[in-house]
Structure formats: structure tokens, C-alpha cells
Amino acid sequence: MDxxxxxxxxxxxxxxxxxxxxxxxxxxSLKSRSQKISDAIxxxxxxxxxxxxxxxxxxGDSCLNDHNLLILTEKLNxxxxxxxxxxxxxxEAGLTLKEVLDHVVPRGWxxxxxxxxxxxxxxxxxxxxxxxxxxHVAGTFGCHIKSLELVRSDGTQRIxxxxxxxxxxxxxxxxxxxxxxxxxxxxxxxxxxxPWISRETLRFHHLDQFFEYTLxxxxxxxxxxxxxxxxxxxxxxxxxxxxxxxxxxxxxxSEIKSKKEKIKTFPFNAPEFLLNRFSMxxxxxxxxxxxxxxxxxxxxxxxxxxxxxxxxxxxxxxxxRGFFQYQCVVPFEGTQSPIYRMxxxxxxxxxxxxxxxxxxxxxxxxxxxxxxPRPGVTLTLDVPNEGKKTLRVLESLDEMVMDAxxxxxxxxxxxxxxxxxxxxxxxxxxxxxxxxxHFSSSFWRxxx
Amino acid sequence: xxxxxxxxxxxxxxxxxxxxAYDHGDLFLVGRNSExxxxxxxDLSVRGAGRVGKANGDLxxxxxxxxxxxxxxxxxKGIDVILIAHGSLGEQKELEKNSDxxxxxxxxxxxxxxxxxxxxxxYLEKGGRGVIAVIGSVAGDRGRQSNYYYGSAKAGLECFLxxxxxxxxxxxxxxxxxxxxxxxxxxxxxxxxxxLFAKPEVVATGILKAIRNHKDVVYLPWFWRWIMCVIQSIPxxxxxxxxx
Ligand SMILES: Cc1cc2nc3c(=O)[nH]c(=O)nc-3n(C[C@H](O)[C@H](O)[C@H](O)COP(=O)(O)OP(=O)(O)OC[C@H]3O[C@@H](n4cnc5c(N)ncnc54)[C@H](O)[C@@H]3O)c2cc1C
Ligand SMILES: NC(=O)c1ccc[n+]([C@@H]2O[C@H](COP(=O)([O-])OP(=O)(O)OC[C@H]3O[C@@H](n4cnc5c(N)ncnc54)[C@H](OP(=O)(O)O)[C@@H]3O)[C@@H](O)[C@H]2O)c1
Numbered sequence: 001m002d003x004x005x006x007x008x009x010x011x012x013x014x015x016x017x018x019x020x021x022x023x024x025x026x027x028x029s030l031k032s033r034s035q036k037i038s039d040a041i042x043x044x045x046x047x048x049x050x051x052x053x054x055x056x057x058x059x060g061d062s063c064l065n066d067h068n069l070l071i072l073t074e075k076l077n078x079x080x081x082x083x084x085x086x087x088x089x090x091x092e093a094g095l096t097l098k099e100v101l102d103h104v105v106p107r108g109w110x111x112x113x114x115x116x117x118x119x120x121x122x123x124x125x126x127x128x129x130x131x132x133x134x135x136h137v138a139g140t141f142g143c144h145i146k147s148l149e150l151v152r153s154d155g156t157q158r159i160x161x162x163x164x165x166x167x168x169x170x171x172x173x174x175x176x177x178x179x180x181x182x183x184x185x186x187x188x189x190x191x192x193x194x195p196w197i198s199r200e201t202l203r204f205h206h207l208d209q210f211f212e213y214t215l216x217x218x219x220x221x222x223x224x225x226x227x228x229x230x231x232x233x234x235x236x237x238x239x240x241x242x243x244x245x246x247x248x249x250x251x252x253x254s255e256i257k258s259k260k261e262k263i264k265t266f267p268f269n270a271p272e273f274l275l276n277r278f279s280m281x282x283x284x285x286x287x288x289x290x291x292x293x294x295x296x297x298x299x300x301x302x303x304x305x306x307x308x309x310x311x312x313x314x315x316x317x318x319x320x321r322g323f324f325q326y327q328c329v330v331p332f333e334g335t336q337s338p339i340y341r342m343x344x345x346x347x348x349x350x351x352x353x354x355x356x357x358x359x360x361x362x363x364x365x366x367x368x369x370x371x372x373p374r375p376g377v378t379l380t381l382d383v384p385n386e387g388k389k390t391l392r393v394l395e396s397l398d399e400m401v402m403d404a405x406x407x408x409x410x411x412x413x414x415x416x417x418x419x420x421x422x423x424x425x426x427x428x429x430x431x432x433x434x435x436x437x438h439f440s441s442s443f444w445r446x447x448x
Numbered sequence: 449x450x451x452x453x454x455x456x457x458x459x460x461x462x463x464x465x466x467x468x469a470y471d472h473g474d475l476f477l478v479g480r481n482s483e484x485x486x487x488x489x490x491d492l493s494v495r496g497a498g499r500v501g502k503a504n505g506d507l508x509x510x511x512x513x514x515x516x517x518x519x520x521x522x523x524x525k526g527i528d529v530i531l532i533a534h535g536s537l538g539e540q541k542e543l544e545k546n547s548d549x550x551x552x553x554x555x556x557x558x559x560x561x562x563x564x565x566x567x568x569x570x571y572l573e574k575g576g577r578g579v580i581a582v583i584g585s586v587a588g589d590r591g592r593q594s595n596y597y598y599g600s601a602k603a604g605l606e607c608f609l610x611x612x613x614x615x616x617x618x619x620x621x622x623x624x625x626x627x628x629x630x631x632x633x634x635x636x637x638x639x640x641x642x643x644l645f646a647k648p649e650v651v652a653t654g655i656l657k658a659i660r661n662h663k664d665v666v667y668l669p670w671f672w673r674w675i676m677c678v679i680q681s682i683p684x685x686x687x688x689x690x691x692x
Pocket of ligand 1: 017051052053054055056057058059062063073093094114115116117119120121122123124125127128129130131132133176177178180181182183308411412441
């Protein structure tokens with residue numbers, strides 16, 4: 001009984017979180033961590049290129065493989081071992097961070113690094129070597145991986161760690177899924193006393209003040225991040241809200257009752273006319289003004305780390321044309337930072353963004369060859385897709401990033417050019433030796 | 449809770465097992481894929497299960513039934529719930545042409561499940577308590593040209609369970625018939641998914657709730673009861689003309 005589609009018969013149009021670009025692919029799935037890749041591929045599809053697909057929480061096309069094959073990892077969702085003494089957890093790569101956190105938090109452990117959503121898989125977190133609000137002290141997710149298993153299209157399996165198959169380890173962390181499939185990983189968790197975070201919220205009226213806050217806070221707070229009103233200019237250029245926090249150390253605090261979370265769902269793709277400069281300006285201004293100039297409180301880790309997870313499908317807000325996320329890092333140069341010019345350019349461009357995030361990256365370096373973070377300042381913009389106009393503005397930002405010796409995050413990218421990628425990631429040459437010849441992605445074909 | 453699961457590697461059964469593990473229950477898993485049973489057992493232990501035991505074998509091997517129930521009872525020091533979850537959809541068009549395949553479909557979905565339920569009853573009735581929960585299907589509510597082999601096996605199973613429930617009621621053992629609609633599992637992976645498909649986790653929650661609430665029959669999700677009510681009410685004279 002052969003139900004495999006023909007190569008001309010794409011059975012799925014998986015999306016990334018940005019809903020752009022639209023692609024078609026043959027989709028299959030790895031049934032267990034011991035299944036060979038070749039046994040998962042539907043008959044007659046062997047000639048296509050392969051790519052693992054986690055939860056599609058990347059924004060652009062790094063998790064897509066247009067007119068080729070995607071291998072879902074959702075069935076690799078088993079826990080393997082948790083050592084309650086050392087906090088080392090071994091899990092299959094298709095488990096989401098949410099499933100891991102739900103399990104380990106009540107046992108007094110936390111993931112060493114978490115992104116802005118808990119709906120990403122362990123495999124995706126490794127392949128993009130994700131960073132969180134604690135990059136300035138903890139580095140990336142990959143810094144906390146004790147070992148992982150990599151399976152390749154030629155049927156080989158390798159256990160990789162900083163001490164074993166080290167070069168494969170370095171290539172796979174931040175390797176954009178191109179070195180093969182990660183089936184499981186061992187992660188060093190971090191000890192916590194309770195699920196609560198003590199958070200301080202501080203409003204800053206100008207980007208200068210953000211830099212003051214972050215310089216002052218990065219040594220005292222494990223988690224720091226700023227939200228920017230990207231549309232205010234002049235004396236209020238780069239005003240925003242600064243959040244900083246630490247895990248609460250009190251054990252008794254686990255008794256605090258948290259409100260039952262209500263998850264809402266964004267019901268449909270928003271019509272495009274709702275997304276205009278006025279609505280964005282109003283939103284940005286409102287967000288700024290509704291935050292108190294200073295406040296300290298206890299919050300549960302979920303709203304602290306994953307505020308957007310409270311609304312399912314919030315990406316529909318940007319309509320069916322989808323949106324771009326632009327994340328760059330530039331070297332830290334204080335008030336000389338190119339970030340000033342970038343925000344100014346963006347504010348004047350006529351585009352808007354609901355969610356502009358700024359954070360300093362620290363010096364902890366990742367083992368990953370292609371890993372994105374570098375010491376400096378990282379800026380992230382959500383930009384609705386308005387076609388050519390949007391692309392032009394983002395290209396002008398690219399030029400500033402390039403001049404400053406910075407780089408753009410592939411996990412969020414759907415548009416950088418070959419030339420930019422080459423400049424941003426000279427490590428590509430070293431990386432390519434480890435790429436699985438059978439693996440590719442829409443992103444990879446675009447930038448190489 | 450101490451739960452024995454037949455067909456433990458089924459996606460729905462695994463979702464149930466995870467919830468039992470979360471509440472620190474004990475589990476005994478029976479299935480034919482030993483590798484999957486091993487990784488499930490590991491997973492369930494990490495998730496918080498008390499004891500997790502397993503036995504490996506084809507569920508059409510009648511001669512093993514008693515041994516499995518007894519090992520489970522011995523391993524967990526008793527049994528509260530026995531979940532019978534295995535099943536196989538088959539390919540209707542092939543079944544129409546091949547009686548051997550058709551026999552297997554009846555065997556897995558009806559004979560094996562019914563006789564496992566009876567074996568379970570023989571053990572539980574001695575203690576005068578416990579629940580036998582069996583996964584049937586809405587497909588058993590009306591014969592349709594697209595899957596009447598599978599459907600009739602599930603219909604037979606339902607009738608069998610009615611009788612068993614009737615027999616066990618005075619003995620203190622309860623029988624739950626679970627009738628899921630479409631669930632996104634390997635069994636339905638080849639079908640185009642639509643809004644009617646439920647996640648195994650949702651069905652699992654419904655199963656455990658029905659067990660707790662002493663239900664006899666449960667449709668999961670609940671709206672299938674009304675869908676099937678409509679389908680059952682169509683007069684045969686009309687129904688036979690439909691392409692269902
Ligand atoms: C709301 C939101 C907030 C975010 N915040 C942050 C943030 O703060 N910091 C940050 O760094 N990122 C952030 N991201 C991006 C996200 O963390 C990454 O894109 C992540 O990699 C997505 O994981 P995924 O499981 O969805 O993987 P996918 O998007 O499906 O895939 C990502 C890549 O991983 C590869 N991959 C997936 N599984 C495997 C596997 N088992 N083996 C090998 N390769 C695999 C894929 O091939 C692909 O290249 C955010 C995303 C969203 C939607
Ligand atoms: N999915 C639906 O839409 C749906 C709807 C209504 C009812 N159901 C019922 O729900 C139950 C669970 O199915 P599922 O949806 O979870 O699908 P599934 O994951 O495919 O599970 C079916 C299970 O039955 C096992 N099995 C089949 N024949 C067997 C045999 N001879 N011996 C041992 N094990 C055998 C399979 O084992 P292997 O893994 O080793 O093959 C598999 O674990 C079944 O009774 C099914 O009829 C499902």
C-alpha cells in the first residue's frame with residue numbers, strides 16, 4: 001500500500017512563524033529516535049533535499065524547504081533521563097521547551113536559556129543556537145548542551161559533545177538543521193527555588209537611558225531586556241520600557257498561588273487596512289505610557305519570559321501577507337552605536353513595528369561555528385510585509401549593520417542577500433565541511 | 449491509579465499513560481513493539497510514574513492473555529483500570545478483495561479486544577472492583593461503504609461490552625465504551641486533517657474523566673454524540689444511496 005505522493009504532488013504547505021514566504025513541500029516524519037532517515041523518506045522522494053522541521057517558530061525560511069522534503073520531529077517527544085542530583089536532563093529533540101519546563105520546574109530546575117516563546121523544540125533551539133534575556137551572563141542554549149546525537153542521511157549516528165566528535169558538535173550547534181537530524185540532547189539545567197521572578201520595570205525616555213540602565217543592570221540582574229517605541233523621534237528617540245529580573249530565591253514562594261492562565265486565540269488573519277502607521281503609533285505610545293515609570297513585583301516565569309504565548313496564533317495580527325522580523329547585532333559602542341541611526345532611519349521610513357526589542361549580548365562565546373550572537377547590542381523589529389517598500393528599508397538597515405561589522409539572525413530572516421550572508425558569516429566556509437550533502441533549506445539556497 | 453494498558457504504543461494510549469504518570473500512577477504496558485515500549489517506559493518514569501512494567505507480544509495471541517493480566521497485577525500489586533486500546537483501520541478496498549486481511553481486521557478489532565475484556569473481567573470480578581475501558585469507535589455506529597469491516601468489528605465490540613457491562617454490574621466491575629471520532633494519530637495520518645480532528649491529549653483527558661465519573665459510554669470529543677445521532681437517524685432507504 002503505497003500512499004507516497006509523487007514529487008509533483010506536494011502534500012503540505014508548512015509555514016514559518018512570519019507566514020512569509022509561502023512554500024510547498026513533501027512532509028514526512030521520523031517515527032522514533034532509532035529510525036534511519038532513509039526509512040522515513042516516502043518511496044520515490046529520495047532525490048529531494050531534506051530538512052528537519054520542529055515547531056516552525058522560526059520567522060523566515062530557515063525551517064522551510066520549498067519543493068523539497070521536510071522531516072517532522074514531533075514524534076521524538078520522549079524524556080530519557082533526569083538526574084535529580086546534577087540537573088542534567090536527557091530528552092528527545094522534538095520535545096518543546098514548554099513540555100520540559102512543565103516537568104522540571106516543579107522539581108526545582110529551569111532551562112539554562114529560554115527564548116521569547118516556549119513553543120520551540122529542543123532540536124530547533126540547538127539548530128538556531130537560541131539566546132534569551134540572560135545572554136549577558138549565560139551565553140546561548142548551545143553553551144549548556146553536554147552532548148547530542150546527530151544522525152545523517154548516510155545512516156551514520158554520532159554522539160557529539162565538547163569532548164567527542166567536537167567538530168561535529170560545533171557545526172551542529174547553530175547549524176541551521178543542515179548537518180543532519182538531532183535525535184536527543186543532554187542539557188545542564190539550572191537550579192531554582194520556585195517558579196517566580198522578581199521583576200523591575202523601568203521606563204526610559206531616550207535610548208541613552210537604555211544604555212545606562214543596561215550597563216548598570218547587567219551585573220546585578222540575570223535577565224534584562226528593553227522594549228522600544230520605534231516610532232518616536234527627536235528628544236524621545238528610542239524611548240521604551242526596560243525589564244530586569246532574577247529568579248526568586250525563596251523556597252516558600254512556591255506556595256504563592258498563580259492565576260489560572262487564560263490562553264486566547266487570534267481568530268483569523270487581520271485585514272491589512274488595520275495595520276497602518278497610525279495604529280502602530282497609537283499602540284507604541286499606549287504601550288509606553290501604560291507602563292509605570294518604575295515598579296517592582298513578583299511575576300510567574302511564564303508571563304515574564306513568554307508574554308506572547310498567552311495568545312495563540314498572534315502572528316495572524318499581521319494579515320495573510322505575513323511579516324518580517326529583523327534582528328541584528330552590532331558591536332557595543334555606547335552612544336556611538338549604529339543603533340541610534342538605525343532607529344532613526346526606521347522611524348522616518350514610514351514603516352512601523354509593534355514589537356521592537358533591544359538587549360545587550362555578553363562575552364560568553366558559543367561552541368557553535370555559525371552561532372549568531374556576538375558581544376554587542378541586538379535590535380529586533382517586527383515589520384508587516386508591505387512588499388518592496390519594506391524590503392528597501394530593511395536593506396538600508398543591512399548596510400548599517402555591515403558597516404558596523406555586525407550580522408543578521410538567520411532564524412528570523414527571509415530576505416538577506418547572498419552578499420550580506422557572506423559578509424555576516426565568514427565562518428560559512430568552515431561550516432560547509434559538515435553540512436549533510438542531502439540536506440538543504442529555502443534559506444540556504446537563497447544565501448549561498 | 450494502577451493501570452494496565454493493552455496496545456500501549458497507540459498514540460491515544462500513550463497520551464493516557466502520560467497523564468497517569470503525571471499523577472504518579474503505576475503502569476503496565478503491553479504491546480507488540482518492544483523498542484517503542486522501552487522508550488515509553490523510560491519516558492513515563494521520568495514524567496513521574498510510580499512503577500512502570502511492560503510485556504511484549506501480539507495482541508491476537510489469545511494464549512498469553514491471562515499471563516499478561518496476572519503479571520500486571522503482580523507487578524503493580526493490584527489493578528484499578530484496564531485500558532484496551534489497540535486497533536487497526538485496514539484498507540477497505542483491499543479488505544473487500546482479500547478475506548485473509550479481512551479476517552485479521554475482525555481479529556484485531558473484535559475478537560482480540562473482546563476476549564481481552566473477558567480475561568480482564570475474570571481477574572477484576574474476583575476483587576469486586578475496577579474498570580475495563582475499551583476504545584471502540586464512532587465508526588461502529590453505522591455501517592458505511594468506506595469502512596464497514598473496521599466499523600462492524602467495532603460495532604460487534606460495542607455489543608459485546610454491553611453484555612459484559614450487564615454481567616459485571618452486580619459484581620462491582622465497571623465497563624466503559626470509549627467512542628472517539630477523528631483523532632490525529634498514526635492510524636489517520638494518511639487522511640487530510642480538518643477541524644473535526646482532535647488531539648490524542650484531548651481524547652486522553654476525556655477518557656480519564658469518563659473513568660472517574662463512572663460513565664458507561666462516552667463519545668470523544670462530546671460533539672460526536674450529536675453527529676452520530678444525526679447519522680443514525682437517516683432512514684436506511686436514503687442512507688444506502690449516500691456516498692459515505
Ligand atoms: C514569539 C517568538 C519569540 C522568539 N524569541 C526568540 C529569542 O528570544 N531568542 C532566539 O534566539 N530566538 C527566538 N525566537 C526564534 C525561535 O526560538 C527559533 O527560531 C527556534 O529555532 C524555533 O524552534 P522550532 O522548534 O520551532 O524549530 P523550526 O523553526 O521548525 O526549525 C528551526 C531550525 O531548526 C532545525 N531543526 C529543528 N529540529 C531539528 C532537529 N531535531 N535536528 C536538527 N535540526 C533541527 C530546522 O531544520 C531549522 O533549521 C522566537 C520565536 C518566536 C515565534
Ligand atoms: N485515530 C482515530 O481517528 C480513531 C478514531 C476512533 C477510534 N480509534 C481507536 O483508537 C484506538 C487507538 O488507535 P490510535 O488512533 O491511537 O492509533 P495508533 O496509534 O495507530 O494505535 C493503534 C495501535 O494498535 C496496535 N496494534 C494493532 N494491531 C495489533 C496487534 N495485532 N497486536 C498488538 N498491537 C496491535 C498498534 O501497534 P503498532 O504500533 O505496533 O503497530 C498501535 O499501537 C484504536 O482502537 C482505534 O481503533 C481511533
